[in-house]
Amino acid sequence: MQPYFFPYIGYFQLMHVVDAFVFFDDVQYIDRGWVNRNQIQLAGKRAWLSMPVAHAARGLAIGQRHYLLEQGVAPIKRKLGEAYRKSERLSTLKAIEALLDFQDANVARFNAHHLREIASWLGIDCRFIAASELMHGDKELRGERRILALCRLLSATGYINPIGGAALYDAANFAEAGIQLSFLQTRALPSRCSDGPAHLSVIDLLMRSSVEQCRELLSQYEILDARTAQSSAP
Numbered sequence: 001m002q003p004y005f006f007p008y009i010g011y012f013q014l015m016h017v018v019d020a021f022v023f024f025d026d027v028q029y030i031d032r033g034w035v036n037r038n039q040i041q042l043a044g045k046r047a048w049l050s051m052p053v054a055h056a057a058r059g060l061a062i063g064q065r066h067y068l069l070e071q072g073v074a075p076i077k078r079k080l081g082e083a084y085r086k087s088e089r090l091s092t093l094k095a096i097e098a099l100l101d102f103q104d105a106n107v108a109r110f111n112a113h114h115l116r117e118i119a120s121w122l123g124i125d126c127r128f129i130a131a132s133e134l135m136h137g138d139k140e141l142r143g144e145r146r147i148l149a150l151c152r153l154l155s156a157t158g159y160i161n162p163i164g165g166a167a168l169y170d171a172a173n174f175a176e177a178g179i180q181l182s183f184l185q186t187r188a189l190p191s192r193c194s195d196g197p198a199h200l201s202v203i204d205l206l207m208r209s210s211v212e213q214c215r216e217l218l219s220q221y222e223i224l225d226a227r228t229a230q231s232s233a234p
Contacts (some may be wrong), residue, residue, distance in 0.1 A: 001218075002027065002062060003111035004034045006118075008199040009217050010162060010186035016218040017184065019112060020154055023115075025063035025108035026132040029053070035062055035107065038201035042083045044194040049076050049201065053107060063108035063132055073100050084207045089203045092206050095121075117203060122215050131152075144169050151179050161185055163229050172228035183229035187220040 003023045004011060015021050016220065029035060037050035047200055051072040053065050060183070077097055084093055099114040108130070116128055135141075136152045141149050151159050158180040161169070165182050174181040190197040191204060 001033055002033075003108050003115060004038070005036050005111055006038045006049070006114065006201045006203050007034060007207055008038075009188050009202060009214070010184070010199065010221070011115075011125065012122060012202060013186055013188070013218055014160060014184055015126050016122075017221070017223065018126055018160055020052045020129055020156070021098055022129050022131050022134070022149040022150055022154075023108065023112050025112070025130045026135060027108065028063045029060060029062045032180060035146065036067070038203075038231050039198065040083055040201050040204045040207075041191060042079065046193050046195055046200070047079065047083070048197055049079060049203070051076065060172075061132075063106065063107075063130070065107045066105045067107055067110055069103075069105050076100060079158045080203070083204075087207050092211075096203055096206070099136070104142055109227045110166060111141045114143065118206075121206075121211060122218060124218070139207075148173065148177050151177070158182060163224065163230070165231040167225065170225070181226045183226070184186070185222045185224055185229070186231070187222060199203070 001010065001014065001021070001026060003025060036053050037048055039046045039048055041047070052068040054068055056065055068152055077100060078095065085095065099117055102110055102113050104113070111132070112128070117124075131150060134150055149157060156179060159184045161176065161184070163183040163185040171179055171181045186199070188199075190199045196224060203216070
């Protein structure tokens with residue numbers, strides 16, 4: 001998975017179910033995605049938390065881009081304060097703010113840091129690996145071929161992806177490589193916002209639920225085989 005910015009609970013469910021979780025830090029950074037932003041609930045409506053990224057060549061990988069931390073951290077903290085200042089979980093808010101104070105502006109490393117930390121809070125025990133450490137700058141392999149190469153390097157017997165990617169892969173190619181292809185579909189309910197239901201950032205979940213309640217949500221998913229996933233994917 002790309003190292004997303006404080007993603008929703010389904011991202012952490014993937015961490016919970018696997019032995020090794022690979023951060024795609026060496027794939028192209030895409031504007032207006034989930035790598036530098038996510039949503040919380042503010043006054044009952046969805047609101048964006050966005051960390052500005054320094055301008056750079058469009059084709060650079062996530063691990064080659066950098067946040068503008070001095071411009072981004074303070075506004076995000078103000079918005080979090082506005083959203084949760086009446087919460088009973090102010091110690092959690094301070095812990096999240098401490099994650100935002102991480103000083104490495106590299107987008108991939110900044111995100112991977114808070115992803116690992118939140119995984120630890122939730123009691124997740126898996127191995128975290130950066131794809132760049134395995135592929136060593138190899139940009140020739142893309143898409144499914146890249147996934148299969150990473151699986152071979154890790155001696156994997158199975159690969160699990162979110163159900164949203166069900167149409168991207170051919171189960172026969174994975175079977176030929178001796179790898180079971182599966183997809184995770186979250187059963188965690190979206191948040192109820194006045195502008196419609198939505199799976200919000202894990203920040204919102206942590207601020208509205210205890211850590212124990214969040215841990216219980218980690219098991220609220222279903223693992224589907226490729227055929228079932230492709231027929232039921234949105």
